C-alpha cells in the first residue's frame with residue numbers, strides 16, 4: 001500500500017450546545033486512507049461518522065487532533081490555502097434532500113464545482129460525463145430539472161456527479177448509495193471501485209454492512225465518538241471481536257424470509273454524546289459487560305489477526 | 316357529490332393555468348393581496364401621470380381662500396386658494412417617492428448588515444449587533460428632530476431619517492433568517508467545494524432570503540409613508556415639497572378647522588390611510604406566503620389535478 | 632374490507648416543453664389491517680410518487696387518475712378536498728429523506744405536535760406530553776423535543792419523522808424508505824417497532840424500500856415495481872422462493888448477502904424513459920428470459936395462487 005492520502009489523528013470535535021457546554025461528537029478518532037484504498041466507516045447513527053468526515057474537510061469545529069492531507073497538516077489552514085485542497089478532496093453529503101440547493105437545476109449543481117475552481121475548458125462535456133457516470137442517462141432528461149422533480153435516488157446521483165465532476169483524488173462519501181436500489185448501487189460502487197484502482201482514496205460512511213463487506217479494504221466500527229474496532233474487511237466481518245460489532249452483524253437482515261437468523265437487538269436509547277457513560281462507553285448496553293467495564297475505559301488493542309484491533313479487553 | 320363538484324374534480328386544468336407564474340397563483344390565493352395591489356397600481360399611476368392629469372398646478376391660486384368643494388374644484392381649495400385635488404395628485408408622487416426610497420435605504424443598509432452579520436457570525440456579528448442595538452434604543456422622535464434641525468428640512472434628509480429609523484429592524488430580521496440558511500447542508504456543500512463567501516451569499520443565501528426581503532420592503536414602505544407624514548405633521552417636512560403629510564400639516568397650521576374647512580385635511584389623511592393599508596395588505600399576505608416560519612411544507616394543501624383514466628387499449 | 636386499496640392508479644408529471652412523464656402507469660394494491668406490504672423497485676420507478684398520490688400530496692405539476700380506497704370509500708375522487716379529512720388522521724406517511732419533513736427554524740417537538748394540534752387532538756401541555764411519549768416510542772428521550780433539527784443526527788431526525796407520522800394514530804401508514812438513513816441496529820429496532828404497531832394496533836403499512844432482505848424480514852407481502860407498473864405481487868415467501876417475474880428473481884440475485892458466498896449479479900442496462908410510451912414488456916431489453924412476444928405485446932396479468940400476480944408472458948415461473 002502506498003502513502004496515506006488522508007490521515008486523521010486523535011480527532012476531537014465539540015459542538016456547542018445551548019449555553020451549558022460542549023457535546024463531544026467525536027472523541028479521539030484516528031484513521032488513515034491511502035491512495036487506491038477504500039475504508040468503510042460504520043456505526044450507530046449519531047455516533048459521529050458525518051462529523052468525522054466534515055472535520056476532515058475542515059467543516060466542523062475541531063477541538064484537538066490533526067488532519068493531514070498528502071502528509072501536510074491542514075488542521076489550521078485558512079480558507080484561501082484550503083481552496084486547492086478542496087478541489088482534490090470531495091465530500092458527498094449524506095442527505096441529498098438537504099444538500100442540493102432547491103433553487104439550482106441539476107445542470108447548475110453539477111457545473112458549480114467547475115465554476116468555483118475556474119475550470120473553463122469543456123465544462124459542458126465534463127458535466128454531462130459526470131452525470132452519465134453517475135447513471136443519469138441520458139443527461140438531457142435531467143439537466144433542467146430542479147431537485148424536487150427528481151426521485152430520491154436520482155438526487156443522490158446528482159450529488160455523486162457533482163463530486164466526481166472535479167475528478168478528485170480523495171473522496172469522502174457519506175452514505176452515497178443509501179437511496180439506490182441494488183442494481184444502480186452496484187453500478188455506482190463499481191465505478192468507485194474502478195476509480196479506486198486508478199488511485200482514488202475513498203472513505204465511505206455506510207450503514208450497509210453488506211456493501212462495506214464487498215467493496216472496502218478496511219472497516220472501522222464507531223460507537224459514540226470512538227472507533228471501537230478496526231481491521232481488514234474479511235477479519236472484521238468474519239471474526240468480529242467487539243460485542244458491538246457482533247451485535248451489529250447479527251441484525252443485518254437476510255434475504256430469505258424463512259431464515260431470520262438470531263438478531264441481537266440492543267435495547268436502550270441511542271447513546272447521547274452529551275452524557276457519555278463512565279468506563280467502557282458501551283457498557284450500559286453490552287450483553288457481556290463485567291464489573292470492571294463500568295470503570296475502565298478500554299483502548300484499541302490488537303485482537304485476532306494482524307492489523308485487527310478492538311477496544312474491549314474481553315474481545 | 317354535486318355535478319358541479321364532480322366536474323371540478325375531473326376536468327383537467329388547461330395547460331396555461333398550470334404554467335401560470337407564481338405571482339398569479341399568489342394573488343389568486345390571497346384576495347387581500349390582490350386588492351392591495353390593485354389600489355397601489357391606481358395610486359402609482361396617479362403619481363406617474365400626476366403633472367398631466369392634475370387640473371391645476373400645485374402652486375396655482377385658482378379661487379378664494381378655503382373655497383368650498385364645488386364643480387370645478389370637487390375637493391375645494393386650501394388656505395392659498397390652491398385646488399386640493401391637484402395638490403393631492405401632485406403630492407402622491409412626492410409621498411410615494413419618499414416612501415419607496417426611504418424603505419429602500421432601510422432595506423439596503425439593514426439587509427446588507429443583516430446578511431453580513433448572520434452569515435459570518437462570531438465577533439463581527441457581535442459588533443454589528445451591538446451597533447444595531449444602539450440605534451434601536453435611540454428614540455425615533457429625538458433622532459428625527461435632531462437630524463432635521465441640524466441638517467435642515469429637505470426631502471433628502473427625510474429619506475435619510477426614515478432609513479436611520481428602520482434599518483435596525485430589517486437588519487435583525489434578515490440576520491436571523493440568514494443564520495438559519497447558513498446551517499443548511501447545501502450552503503455547507505458550497506463551502507466544502509471552496510466557494511468564496513461572496514459567491515455563497517449571492518448564489519445560495521440571498522435567493523433564499525430575497526422573498527422575505529421583498530415582503531418586508533413592502534411593509535416598510537407603509538411605515539416610511541407613515542413616518543414621512545408624521546415628520547411633516549411636526550413641521551419638519553420639506554417646505555418646498557407638497558407631500559400629503561405637508562398638506563395635513565398646512566391645514567392644521569392655517570387653522571382650517573376653525574374655518575370649518577375639513578376638505579383641507581380629510582382628503583390627504585384618507586389618501587395616506589388607504590395607501591398604508593394597501594401596502595400592509597400586500598405585505599402581510601406576501602409575508603404569510605413566504606415566511607418559512609409560518610409554513611410546514613408537508614402539511615400544506617396541494618393542488619394536483621385529477622384526470623380521467625387513460626384509454627385502456629392505448630395504455631396496455 | 633381492505634384497509635387500503637389502490638385501483639388503476641396513474642400519475643403524470645408535466646415536463647418543460649409541454650412533455651409529460653408517466654411516472655405511475657396503473658397500479659393495483661390491496662392491504663388488510665395488520666398487513667405489511669413491501670414496495671420495492673429500482674430507483675425512479677415511481678414508488679414515492681405512488682404513495683404521495685395515496686396521500687394526496689402531489690405538486691401542482693402532477694395529474695392523477697384512478698381510485699384510492701380507504702376502508703372501502705374512494706378518497707381520491709374529489710382531489711385535495713376529499714383527501715384532507717383523512718390525511719394524517721387515517722392515513723399518514725413517513726417521508727423519504729429524514730430532514731425533508733422538518734423545518735430548520737422550529738424545534739422538533741413543535742413540529743411533531745403540529746398534526747396533533749391541527750387535528751384538535753391535543754394542545755399546549757397535553758401536546759408536549761404526547762410529543763414526549765411519541766419520541767420515547769421511537770427511542771429518543773422526550774427531553775430532546777426542544778432541540779432544533781440540525782442538532783439531531785440523521786438517524787434521530789428519521790425517527791422523529793416516524794414519531795410525527797404516528798402522532799394521530801393513523802390506520803394506514805405509508806413509510807418511504809424509513810430506515811435508509813439508519814444504521815442496522817436502529818433499523819432493527821424501528822422495524823421491530825413497526826411490526827409491533829401493525830400487529831397490536833391493526834395498522835396496515837406500506838414499506839417502500841429498495842432493500843429486499845428488509846422486506847423479507849419485516850413484511851408479509853411484497854409488490855415489485857418496474858417502470859411505473861407492478862411487475863409482481865405476492866407474499867414475501869412466494870416472491871423469494873417462487874418468483875413469477877424475471878425482474879424479481881434478478882433483484883434477489885443482485886442483492887449482496889453478508890453471509891452468502893454467491894457472487895452478486897447486477898442487472899445490466901437501465902430502466903426505460905418514462906416520458907415516452909413503451910411497446911411490449913418494459914423490462915424486455917434487460918430480461919434474460921425474453922422471448923417472442925415480449926418485444927411487441929404488453930404482458931397480460933396472470934395469477935397462479937390467489938393473491939400472487941404478475942405481468943409477464945412466461946408461464947411456469949421465472
Ligand SMILES: Nc1ncnc2c1ncn2[C@@H]1O[C@H](COP(=O)(O)OP(=O)(O)OP(=O)(O)O)[C@@H](O)[C@H]1O
Pocket residue numbers: 015016017023025043044045046047048049050051052094272273781782783784785786787812813814
Ligand atoms: N451542528 C451540530 N450542533 C450540535 N450537535 C450536533 C451538530 N451536528 C451533529 N451533532 C450531534 O453530534 C452527534 C454526531 O452526529 P453525526 O451527524 O456526526 O452522526 P452520524 O454518525 O453521522 O449519524 P447518522 O448515521 O445518523 O448520520 C449527534 O449526537 C448529533 O446530535
Ligand SMILES: Nc1ncnc2c1ncn2[C@@H]1O[C@H](COP(=O)(O)OP(=O)(O)OP(=O)(O)O)[C@@H](O)[C@H]1O
Pocket residue numbers: 148149150151152153154179181644645646652654672673674675676677678679680681690692727841905
Ligand atoms: N415533480 C416532478 N416532476 C417531474 N418528474 C418527477 C417529479 N417527481 C418525480 N419525477 C420523476 O418520476 C419518476 C418516479 O419518481 P419517484 O420519486 O416516484 O421514484 P422512486 O421510485 O421513489 O425512486 P427512489 O427509490 O429513487 O426514491 C422519476 O423518474 C422522477 O424523475
Ligand code: SF4
Pocket residue numbers: 242243244280281282283284286287288289290293298311312313314315
Ligand atoms: S469492555 Fe466490557 S462493556 Fe465494553 S465492550 Fe468489552 S465487555 Fe462490553
Ligand code: SF4
Pocket residue numbers: 876877878912913914915916918919920921922925930942943944945
Ligand atoms: S414479459 Fe418477457 S421480457 Fe417481460 S419480464 Fe416476462 S419474459 Fe421478460
Ligand SMILES: [Mg+2]
Pocket residue numbers: 049050051094174784785
Ligand atoms: Mg451522518
Ligand SMILES: [Mg+2]
Pocket residue numbers: 151152153678679680727807
Ligand atoms: Mg422515492
